Each structure stands twice: as structure tokens, then as C-alpha cells.
Amino acid sequence: ALRYPFHGEHQAGIVTPAQDRLHFAAFDVTTDSRDALVELLRAWTDAAAAMTAGELVGAGSPLPYDAPPDDTGEALGLDTAGLTITIGFGPSLFEKDGVDRFGLRDRQPRELRRLPHFPADNLDEARSDGDLCVQACANDPQVAVHAIRNLARIGFGTVAMRWAQLGFGRTSSTSTAQATPRNLFGFKDGTSNLKAEEPEDLADFVWVQEADDPAASWLTGGSYLVARRISMRIETWDRTSLREQETLIGRDRVDGAPLSGGTEFSEPDFALAGRDGPIIPMDSHVRLAHPTHNNGTKMLRRGYNFTDGADALGRLDAGLFFIAFVREPQSRYVPLQTTLSRDDALMEYLEHTGSGLWAIPPGATEGTYLGQSLF
Numbered sequence: 023a024l025r026y027p028f029h030g031e032h033q034a035g036i037v038t039p040a041q042d043r044l045h046f047a048a049f050d051v052t053t054d055s056r057d058a059l060v061e062l063l064r065a066w067t068d069a070a071a072a073m074t075a076g077e078l079v080g081a082g083s084p085l086p087y088d089a090p091p092d093d094t095g096e097a098l099g100l101d102t103a104g105l106t107i108t109i110g111f112g113p114s115l116f117e118k119d120g121v122d123r124f125g126l127r128d129r130q131p132r133e134l135r136r137l138p139h140f141p142a143d144n145l146d147e148a149r150s151d152g153d154l155c156v157q158a159c160a161n162d163p164q165v166a167v168h169a170i171r172n173l174a175r176i177g178f179g180t181v182a183m184r185w186a187q188l189g190f191g192r193t194s195s196t197s198t199a200q201a202t203p204r205n206l207f208g209f210k211d212g213t214s215n216l217k218a219e220e221p222e223d224l225a226d227f228v229w230v231q232e233a234d235d236p237a238a239s240w241l242t243g244g245s246y247l248v249a250r251r252i253s254m255r256i257e258t259w260d261r262t263s264l265r266e267q268e269t270l271i272g273r274d275r276v277d278g279a280p281l282s283g284g285t286e287f288s289e290p291d292f293a294l295a296g297r298d299g300p301i302i303p304m305d306s307h308v309r310l311a312h313p314t315h316n317n318g319t320k321m322l323r324r325g326y327n328f329t330d331g332a333d334a335l336g337r338l339d340a341g342l343f344f345i346a347f348v349r350e351p352q353s354r355y356v357p358l359q360t361t362l363s364r365d366d367a368l369m370e371y372l373e374h375t376g377s378g379l380w381a382i383p384p385g386a387t388e389g390t391y392l393g394q395s396l397f
């Protein structure tokens with residue numbers, strides 16, 4: 023059985039080698055009771071610890087006959103498949119429409135503000151934001167769905183699911199031991215990503231540090247999760263020449279090497295020029311996203327492919343559910359996304375349709391609950 027520990031300094035599901043499947047859900051809290059919210063977090067922590075250990079939720083037995091079983095049952099007999107459950111707090115948990123719902127307003131981190139409207143955003147309210155988020159990842163979709171379903175069941179009366187997204191096929195590697203997967207444009211994705219084996223970069227770019235924000239020291243050892251549902255114009259892309267595709271990305275499609283040469287993990291040479299200008303075009307995705315053009319910014323990307331059926335015109339409703347873990351969403355992610363949304367030539371094939379930002383509290387230790395340092 024593939025099992026990752028639930029307890030630890032950081033929550034699982036961040037530097038954990040990216041699993042193959044995702045069920046992501048955003049919830050709104052429907053009670054104004056702080057105690058009920060704390061009770062929910064306790065219950066979610068217990069259930070998440072049990073499920074990631076391959077145990078049943080709740081009483082651990084389907085009996086008694088006269089009550090609905092605690093565990094919904096569809097993961098019985100399945101391998102845990104590397105299940106991780108990661109929980110986060112949205113800006114609206116701290117303050118919504120000017121109301122301090124749970125007495126948390128003065129503990130809201132400076133960096134936890136609703137993401138701004140980026141150029142060309144076409145966001146669907148019904149796929150954006152939420153008081154809480156839960157990211158469930160596993161190598162078996164049924165195991166990931168079982169996790170979200172049971173947390174939703176436990177939360178009945180305290181939270182309501184606001185929106186959810188299924189993902190298949192990881193679009194990143196988060197460990198050097200993993201092969202680089204591909205996104206739906208057919209390109210390797212995750213080559214130049216932060217990896218579990220780079221603790222110094224993780225401390226700089228993923229984990230919130232004690233001194234970052236005095237009002238939010240409860241978040242030390244945590245992170246922020248950025249989610250963007252990005253629709254991809256698959257049919258248009260599939261009628262685009264290979265040359266154009268590689269020019270837009272800035273990498274070779276088969277091997278993933280930068281257009282400036284070398285192999286997959288060679289550093290791109292942005293200065294290298296041919297007869298018509300730079301070999302890696304100025305408006306290509308990797309040039310604009312690269313740390314050298316963004317004040318050194320790096321992030322841990324952990325997204326998934328999705329398809330949600332077809333649209334009314336017979337096109338695939340497909341894309342990339344972008345997830346990134348970052349230490350400084352406002353001062354580092356927002357400027358980078360602004361640059362990409364405005365200048366990236368790839369945007370002609372993309373449409374951002376959902377968005378959210380959550381603070382990811384540090385991991386729980388034995389006997390504590392997720393987010394305990396906040397309350």
C-alpha cells in the first residue's frame with residue numbers, strides 16, 4: 023500500500039510526489055458559530071488521518087443497522103493509493119462583506135487577499151473562491167472522491183460545497199524521482215518546477231516563515247494555495263503547426279528541451295539569437311514565466327488536466343486546473359500572473375474561468391487539529 027504520513031511539520035499534498043488524480047473542493051461555512059467551525063476542523067482532521075492511513079471514517083464499523091454508516095464505503099478494499107488531504111482557509115473566512123464572522127479578522131495574513139482581476143480573466147463565480155478548500159490527491163480517482171465525499175458528509179450543517187473540480191493526469195513533478203508528465207497541449211510540464219529535494223528554495227518560495235507577518239505567525243510552516251481553472255482551446259491548438267506550438271511554449275515538444283538547445287533539464291539561453299531574433303521568443307511562456315524575468319520568483323506547481331465534457335459547440339471543455347503553492351501570493355504570484363495574462367502569446371489559447379486563494383496552515387501533530395494555531 024502506498025501511504026504518506028498525515029502528521030508532520032507541513033501538510034501532506036504539497037511536496038508529496040504529485041499523485042495522478044485530484045478531487046478539489048471549495049466549501050462555504052454556513053454557520054456563524056466559531057465552536058462549530060472548530061468542531062468541524064477537529065472532525066475533518068480525524069477523518070483525514072484515518073483515510074490516509076487506510077482506515078474507515080468514524081466508528082470503524084458499518085454497524086449499527088439503524089443508522090447510516092459513518093464511512094460511505096466505496097473505498098473499502100481499495101489501496102490507499104497515496105492519498106493526501108490538504109486543507110486551506112480562504113480570505114472570506116476572516117472577513118466577508120465587512121463582517122468578522124468568527125473573530126478572526128485581526129489574524130488574517132496580509133498576503134491572504136482575494137486575487138485581483140487579471141487581464142483577460144473570464145471568471146465564473148460558481149467556480150471561484152470559498153471559505154475553505156480541500157485538495158484530495160491519490161493515484162486512484164475513487165479514493166480521492168471518497169475523501170471529499172466523506173468530508174462533505176461530516177460537514178453537513180456546518181459547510182456547503184461551493185464548487186469542485188476533478189483532475190486526471192498530473193501536470194507537474196514535485197520530486198526529482200518522478201518523470202515529467204505532459205499537459206493537454208502535449209508538452210512536458212513540470213520540468214523546471216520546485217522539487218521536494220530543494221529545501222532551501224522551498225524555504226524561500228513555499229513555506230511561510232515566522233518573520234513574514236507578525237499578525238499571522240499561526241501560519242508559520244504553512245503556505246498559500248493558488249488555484250486557477252484554465253480552459254484550453256484544444257481544437258484551435260490541434261490545428262496549429264508544431265513550429266508555432268514550440269514557439270509559444272519556448273521548448274521542444276518531444277524532449278522538453280529549451281529551444282536554445284540541450285536536453286530537458288538544460289537551462290534556457292534567452293540571449294541566444296538567430297536571424298529573426300531571439301531563439302526563445304520574447305513572448306513565449308517559459309521566457310515570461312522564468313525566474314530571471316520575475317525578480318527570481320519560483321513556485322511549486324501541482325496542477326492537473328481536466329475535461330468536463332463538451333460545450334454547446336461540440337468542443338472539449340478541457341484544460342489545466344492550475345495549482346501552485348507559494349509563500350508570497352500578493353508580492354510574487356500576482357505580478358507573475360499579471361505578466362503572463364497580459365503578454366504570454368499562449369493566452370490566445372487559454373481562458374481563465376475559475377480562481378481562488380487559500381492559506382494552508384502547517385501540518386497537524388498527533389493530538390492536534392489542522393489549523394489549531396489560528397484559534
Ligand code: HEM
Pocket residue numbers: 205207209210211212213214215250252254271273307308311312313321341342344358359362372
Ligand atoms: C513552465 C505550460 C499556465 C507558470 C511551463 C512549461 C509548460 C507550461 C509546457 C515548460 C515545462 C516546465 O518547465 O514545466 C503551461 C500551460 C498552462 C500554463 C499549458 C495553462 C494552461 C501557467 C500559469 C503559471 C505558469 C498560470 C503561473 C502563473 C510556469 C512557470 C514555469 C512554467 C513558473 C517554469 C518556467 C521556468 O522556470 O522555466 N508551463 N503553463 N504556467 N509555467 Fe506554465
